[in-house]
Amino acid sequence: MDPIQKFLMECEQEIQLQSGDEEFIALSKQWIEKANSLKYSYHFNWMDRPIIQYPTDIMALHEIIYKTKPTYIIETGIAHGGSVTFNASQMALLDLVDPLPSGKKRHVFAIDIDIRDHNRKKLEEHPLVNYYTLYEGSSTDANLIKKVEEDIEGLQHNLDGGMVILDSNHTHDHVLKELNCFEKFVSSGNYLVVFDTIVEFLENSSWPGRDWSKGNNPYTAVIDFLSQNSQFEIDKSIDNQIMFGVAPSGYLKKK
Numbered sequence: 001m002d003p004i005q006k007f008l009m010e011c012e013q014e015i016q017l018q019s020g021d022e023e024f025i026a027l028s029k030q031w032i033e034k035a036n037s038l039k040y041s042y043h044f045n046w047m048d049r050p051i052i053q054y055p056t057d058i059m060a061l062h063e064i065i066y067k068t069k070p071t072y073i074i075e076t077g078i079a080h081g082g083s084v085t086f087n088a089s090q091m092a093l094l095d096l097v098d099p100l101p102s103g104k105k106r107h108v109f110a111i112d113i114d115i116r117d118h119n120r121k122k123l124e125e126h127p128l129v130n131y132y133t134l135y136e137g138s139s140t141d142a143n144l145i146k147k148v149e150e151d152i153e154g155l156q157h158n159l160d161g162g163m164v165i166l167d168s169n170h171t172h173d174h175v176l177k178e179l180n181c182f183e184k185f186v187s188s189g190n191y192l193v194v195f196d197t198i199v200e201f202l203e204n205s206s207w208p209g210r211d212w213s214k215g216n217n218p219y220t221a222v223i224d225f226l227s228q229n230s231q232f233e234i235d236k237s238i239d240n241q242i243m244f245g246v247a248p249s250g251y252l253k254k255k
């Protein structure tokens, strides 16, 4: 057998085993509970910008982006900008290894209701600045979304090849609204990633000063959304691969 195929098959079998391993499942849950209580996900950078993610989710995103090769990414929730520089770096890599036939550059469209001056300054001085556009406003503001759509068309000339990552306000209502506003930007075979579905699964989490909780969070929004939209399905293979992260059942693939 071709050695590459053989390795891939072994990996698939191992992933199937680990995803059914009760001890590993329990340890992963215990680990994420503890990590969350210590704000572990706040302590990483991507190209000098703090990225509030777990390394497992970052690897999953890299694999998805490299495999699906989106021409643009819309992301909500910028914070310090690490997810913007991460997504931009993936777009730049794709441009290097798989340039678009049109000669256009791939691009990230990033939205946050509050882009702090010091974060904006760093992002505006960043070497990848030409790979992204920042928008300040609510991610569910119809006028802002229209502006994003016009800018995508302006830069890329069509809406093909889109991917969307949601990581802003984590209440059920807000995420459901985001899902309904942004699903049209996701191309068939591409992903709509919903972060912080983990809120539903943490036993000891409290979110002081936040409006989300068990029963009111991105996971409940995903379930609601999927009950009304049959174009998307949860890609469980990613949960099975990474075992712990902040987006269980949050990697949605458009059929």
Ligand SMILES: C[S@@+](CC[C@H](N)C(=O)[O-])C[C@H]1O[C@@H](n2cnc3c(N)ncnc32)[C@H](O)[C@@H]1O
Binding pocket: 050, 051, 052, 053, 076, 077, 078, 079, 080, 081, 082, 083, 111, 112, 113, 114, 137, 138, 139, 140, 167, 168, 169, 174
């Ligand atoms: C979890 S952080 C984003 C982390 C970032 N994606 C990363 O990986 O580093 C959430 C961000 O969502 C923003 N936010 C909250 N409500 C929002 C809304 N209605 N529209 C857009 N952004 C919002 C907050 O200002 C905050 O910067």
